[in-house]
Amino acid sequence: MASFCFGKSCIMVCYVVLMAILVDGANAKCAFEAMFAFGDSNSDTGGFFAAFPSQPPPYGMTYFNKPTGRASDGRNFVDFLAQSLGLPFISPYLQSIGSDFRHGANFATAGSTVLQPQTSLFVNGVSPFYLQVQVNQLRQFKAKVEEYSQYQGQTNLPPPDVFGKALYTIYIGQNDITGYAGSGGPGGIKQVQSQLVSQTISAIKELYSMGARSFVVLNIGPVGCYPSFLVQFPHQSSDFDASGCLASYNNAVNEYNYALKSSVEQARQELKDANLMYVDTYSVILELFQKPTDHGLQHGTTACCGYGGGPYNFNPQLLVVFAVLISIVAMSPITEAKCDFRAIFNFGDSNSDTGGFWSAFPAANPPNGMTYFKKPAGRASDGRLVIDFLAQGLGLPFLSPYLQSIGSDYRHGANFATLASTVRVPQTSLFVTGVSPFSLSIQLNQMKHFKAQVDQFHSNYSGINNLPSPDVFGKSLYTFYIGQNDFTGNLPYIGINGVKKYLPEVVTLITNTIKEIYALGGRTFFVMNLAPIGCYPAFLVELTHTASDIDKFGCMISYNNAVVEYNSLLKEALRKTRGEIDGANVIYVDTHSVLLDLFQHPSSHGLKYGTKACCGIGGAYNFNPKVFCGNTNPVNGQNLTAGACTDPYNYVSWDGIHATEAANKVVARAILNGSHFDPPFALRSLCDVQPIG
Template sequence: MVSVQNRRIVFSFLLLIIVVFSSYKADSECDFKAIYNFGDSNSDTGGFWAAFPAQSGPWGMTYFKKPVGRASDGRLIIDFLAESLGMPFLSPYLQSIGSDFRQGANFATLASTVLLPNTSLFVTGVSPFSLAIQLNQMKHFKVKADELNRAGGLHILPPSNVFGKSLYTFYIGQNDFTSNLASTGVDRVKQYLPQVIGQIAGTIKEIHGIGGRTFLVLNLAPVGCYPAILTGYTHNVSDLDQFGCLISVNKAVKYYNALLKKTLSETRTELKNTTIIYLDTHKVLLDLFQHPKSYGMKHGTKACCGYGGRPYNFDQKLFCGNTKVIGNSTVTAKACRDPHNYVSWDGIHATEAANHRISMAILDGSISDPPFTLNNLCRS
């Protein structure tokens, strides 16, 4: 029979284990303390609309129930990643009111490019906030945060030791690919894609130089399946594959992604003690476009929000949410009532449902090269 003294010893030992385990779990909840994102409209959480306020409905209708500066009906991939790491949605760097940068900042803006937009490679309609500008914003942000922390700090800024414990994400390059696609053709676009990839690798190196150690780079989506490209790029029926996507365009995308993967591998070798992950989000999104019903959806290459009906519900003259006189009628590009059944939100961007599918693949590590499972590092 166990004595009272022994029972007390056992109880105290168990209590100690519980306390230690609880303390360990709290301290190890997430290896990353912040996220810093660079990108275009696919990951812009309000930067462009903070700079140029104008957004109206039906943007944000699914999750936020109102426009919140996102090019979707709901959450973006970066939103899902932040949630999975137990962090709030990233505040746009350009948003002066209501921002909280303690756990990161978002430098992405709608229509941003990797290469500078004032070169002859680009037509008008792209953002002035190219990747080089976003990098400068990041550097300035870090310098000012360090200065203010030494002076006593602000409650909305991260501590100086956060930058080396942060996740740096890149979802950019789509506008470099598509901005001149219709006017110059696939072959001309392919010529400057190595410059685009070189700039992304160079940006990673610069951030590494100021303390960044973990990088996630999302590859290019199968834009040959986008309603906007299918209606804006001159083609014949023979140019389409069995799923209705443009063969030549998606071949060029595969070329870009293969080169991006190779370049990131070389950069990984060059930068010691650094984690650089290539995320094959293209694989998930392509499967969604090709087999939407396998994911409980109904429509692949048809936009939820648009004008024009079958087969794409997209008109280059009338974008989602806008009203215009076409012919003798005043028409509006309206949203569908069931965006969860669509891969494409507005012909250019993904729905929240599609973004959620891609995010799950990122979290479980199934599209990471080399293998990298966020679920093992942070609570979901």
């Protein structure tokens, strides 16, 4: 995950790139209006740390005089290249505060790979934003630019025609190579060579199809000279060359670079009107390692920032990088003052995600959003969620997702929830088990980062009109709707008893988070309990049970009983927390009983169907795990499509796992009525509650 480029080395790499542009672009006027960067820590200007805030000093010490999300003491290659082309620094796509995308966007994140990661960020430090995700983000960015060009007042976006007039830089692959080298030696690099090259070229062609015409493809540096890899890679003393580098690893990288160059040349023939520039950064960086004094430097294979002494000044157990930091980043009376919530800050999963997950991993398809928004809106429902109705009832606008960098308005709060999030830190990859990397601890760190940025921008800048005032954090409502994925994620594998073993940990992590937010100024907390998952169509299909386990309403008794046990633990823990933090309203919200009544007596709430999904296909529950809502997949030799019903207002379940807008409205009304709180909290009499439509 190490980044090499800093100071003079970045300037040299930038010079080589510029020479390549001038040579390849000799027949066309070189005047790029924007730059779009794809890559890893070598070109990340803050994207990773916008999503996973955790970067301490001494990063950024040289130029910015503070950490800025770059894996360097100062500027990196992308910064110098932008400057050389007469462009400002490129804002990270995932940075939602203070960004300016008029001259491009940076999709690179530290730890990113070309290949889809199969392990968790919190296990081996590999970013979930691999190359295809970055390309998908560009696609979504382009769609947003075209959409917002129709409106007045959006001043931080480029014109829609910019995509054919921009430079696209691709500087990625180092983490794939070093990951396989660390486990398989030089042979590990050769094992994935063709796959890496193929997927890089596929990404270029996909960008070309979106209008891109000028590409800079940088090869991989001599990893056999990097201090961290000299310490960690398996090798023998005979493998060292005269410069102190590992010859076998550098030779393997050279083979990869040759294959990449050949494929870029072939792609150049296929994409006739495109400028594809292969840039040999390897030779530049190798010379820096071999002859640092020739370039005004002193030390080649010794790290500036590290610990451990020796020739490399590097100790992998004390490495000051994001992987270690991320893994570390793990009854009293109710105050009845007049309620005037100026904002809501929400933490959760898909039950309250208003677009965060799909901002980071674009993929939302119809029929999601069909009822209210008339298009996918990043919500796992046909329309609005409980959090949408709750905001409306309190006289606030919909909450903008923290990870949504375009069109967001944070004056009345922010939503840190993302689909598939857990309370516990995930140990598996999103692309293997579907669990979001944005666990509760990450959402809390995002909140802290958000608060710091609000303080910073109000102190140092004027004209920032999409942020709240710094005093808002003590005058806000903090909502938690999370834990369902911790409960259900492992149920098919370890059963109810296995899940019960770690439920106390889930509860403790929630209450600890409340205490941390209290320390930041938060005073009013609504914590929703878990829903009766034994009534959900998806779990009725997927979870093992017997006929005797089904109650008269068609729900699984054993699973619902287990949820009730968890809810009791949560309720008691919140009661205890209430006694530990003075002057706070910590409210347990019993959404479970509302949803259970909806499943058991849908007609009492104006609905018809309880345990049958609106959007799905097959069987009594209209749910097939092989074909999820809105998808078409082959099943037993034929393509099946999971479509939506025409009357979602008659259903409790939208897609087998999530609720319809109609059901969400019933739950929200129960909350706003104040009848499901413990301890009692007179929300309606204390607050100016608005009717929800």
